[in-house]
Amino acid sequence: MTGPRLGRAPAVLLVPAVVGVALLVVPLATLVLATPWRTLPEHLGSQVVREALAITALSSLLTVVACVLLGTPLAWLLARVDFRGRRVVRALVLVPLVLPPVVAGVALVTALGRSGLVGQHLPFTLPYTTSGVVVAHTFVSLPFYVLAVEGALRTHGASYDVVAATLGADRWTAFRRVTLPLALPGVLAGSALAWARSLGEFGATITFAGNYPGTTQTMPSLIYVALNSDPTVARTLSLILLVLSVGVLVLLRERWAVGR
């Protein structure tokens, strides 16, 4: 589509824009180019890689489940119930969005570590276990999920809830049969976001759960270790994460890339 002829784009805008694109694209392009495609199956087959893949798959899936189970009610509460301190709760829920992941890890250790404030009373151990990985991932992913679902809940407003109530539905019935089905696109988008965030999570995981092959070593943690010992493996694994991330972007493109 060509707009009206307002003249050429000025260099003062064009040059920085091109540099910006280069900065974003060149590293990813070289990553793709540097991938040893011939030995890829061999790298993927090694035990340490397979374990990291399995843990990443498992923990990211469980993270999504945890986000749906905890985040959906939380988003509903924030979108639909007018309680005292709602703004404060929403602000607190969103803190992990801007928190450095390593700080999240330290906070988790302080609270849930073996001698942590809460952790010392727990009948089970979280740090350095796969469950710990899921807890760390949920901590950083939940805000993304809650934001997406709360937004979806607000787009329809409460008008259909009101209709459901006049038809005799209590709030739980209205939630199950009206509110949630209408917010389903938001639930899917939020799940994809939470999953993507979980896939790449590194800082909080390594701080809270460590980096033990077979229990807590996820793909990003393995990449970090491998970059020193075997850069080819690191690049191969990175490529896999790149493909998965782009996949999420494609999944969400109708919601965001097009810019609603």
Added chain:
Amino acid sequence: MIHVGVDLPGRVSADVSAAAGEVLVVIGPNGAGKSTLLRAIAGLEPGRVRVGDEDWTDRAVPRRRVGYVFQDQSLFPHLSALDNVAFGPRARGLGRREADATARAWLERFGIADLAGRRPRELSGGQAQRVAIARALATDPDVLLLDEPFTGLDVSAQMALRNELGKHLRDFTGVTLLVTHDAIDAVTLADRVLVLDEGRVAQVGPPAEVAAEPRTPHVARLVGLNLVPDGDELIAFTPDAVTVSLTEPEGSSRLRWRGPVATLAPHGDAVRLLVHASPDLLADLTPAAAAELGLAPGRDVWLSAKATAVSRYGARA
């Protein structure tokens, strides 16, 4: 018998009673509190509500036995027509099979059983409104609330739906309140008309009475009458009872007014003038007379009416 008392300071202060089986058509200008009255009955606004011998005042919305047809078409977009109608019966405790059977029977009564599987976006305005009314009636409510149910439909769809609704309302044993802007709804559907004005009940009565002796300018305009306050009384007269002249009319009649012509437009065989007198008045005259007087917007005219051509009645019932 229902009794509703709504008292929202600054908005609505109205007491309304209606008998079982009665259709009450609520009219009044925008902001008169018509929708607020319905919302109060449904429990969406505070207000004292008594239905039969039950006090609904502190009852939560889902536990009030109302059927509500909202102004904007509010069918659940993700449910089929059948599931929309079955929603109420299911929410009120019926099993899926029974609720579906109830819903299907209602769609059949409205002649749209063949649309049962369609989503709301696949329905025309008239079809969607039939589903909405069927959904409101499917829970067998004590009170049926209809907020401008014909708005947004084209004229032929309005006529068809109005007739059909009238048929169903005759069978309905509960109380119906229908909010409208259209005088024809009052004439065709109402047992009684309730006129709201600035949050208060200005007039209640059978449609013929309200149409003949309107108490508010809004209703007078709806039925096409001129309404002039005169002390404790109101004077109502038709536009064709008005004589238009360029000079002050002879005689001793007090029924004379002066003002500039605001608009003139064809009205049936006649030309209808709107004159900015105090208050605004309508006058009908023949096209020939209008041409002879050289009438145009802005032109000052005298209006008069014969005392025998007006009806005079108390301003308060």
